[in-house]
């Protein structure tokens with residue numbers, strides 16, 4: 396058997412030293428084994444309920460560069476608390492994409508750092524989470540079910556997130572797609588967005604109306620992209636399906652419902668109705684991102700972002716920030732995000748993460764963030780402390796500040 400951690404103590408069964416140690420942890424069962432007598436011992440560890448914290452790319456890249464003390468201190472604390480099974484900071488497909496868009500020789504080391512901070516825990520792909528929420532809303536729309544959709548963290552992690560970390564985790568190779576195209580897409584999306592600002596500045600719509608406009612615009616773009624793919628296919632472009640933007644897959648997935656009993660045009664018309672329904676507008680990720688973009692519209696109306704060059708730079712991370720907040724935020728206990736994003740999310744009319752009780756932190760409030768971590772520390776019992784020593788013999792407590 397492979398012993399992950401050799402122990403100094405002799406095997407309690409055969410008494411031989413140097414062949415006994417921790418083998419693995421499965422959920423909350425620690426297994427120790429002896430390579431001399433081949434006996435196993437099982438230890439039951441206390442149940443854990445970790446706080447799930449999303450650290451955005453900005454936080455992680457600053458922690459990785461280790462040049463600014465507040466980031467270094469917070470990152471050390473996070474590493475220590477994650478080692479003690481109090482918190483977990485899973486990484487996401489948004490981290491993977493953003494890291495690989497970064498043109499830097501340290502790119503792979505940053506990615507390694509992000510995975511280490513997460514101790515291998517990872518969210519499902521952003522596309523999968525969006526599709527799941529969309530399909531659930533569509534199912535409710537078809538049956539006149541609930542408009543409000545509950546989210547459950549068990550649906551976005553591959554394994555049990557509230558279990559003791561094993562010694563080894565599977566490091567999966569990321570599926571990246573075309574990085575150059577993604578870079579270009581990011582630049583183009585912001586450039587296009589900024590050209591809308593002069594028109595937005597003239598509008599007198601309310602925040603709530605802007606949210607509606609954003610949601611309807613998204614629904615329309617999904618239908619348009621789907622129809623465009625079909626018109627290309629009809630003109631004989633056989634690659635149209637393969638080349639279509641990933642958004643097309645959302646409509647495609649809804650077209651499969653009632654395939655046997657409804658004609659294609661009926662199904663498409665029903666999807667178009669769904670896209671203007673409350674069921675659609677209340678999809679968790681969509682409602683949050685519409686709230687964020689309605690805040691952007693509000694800022695533009697107030698006279699912000701008038702210089703298009705500056706606006707492009709300032710908003711370069713907007714789509715990624717909005718994705719991480721809207722897609723992963725509802726599944727987290729806390730998120731650490733860009734300071735402007737935090738201001739927008741906290742705006743009284745927006746309060747986009749309030750229904751999920753997700754706490755939002757940014758660099759503007761390090762004390763608040765540490766205060767939040769202090770509260771979590773209160774759950775660290777003596778029983779947990781003893782179990783940590785048992786499970787992770789190499790664990791060394793972090794120096795308390797001031798010691």
Ligand SMILES: [Zn+2]
Pocket residue numbers: 406407408409410411415429430431432433434
């Ligand atoms: Zn033994």
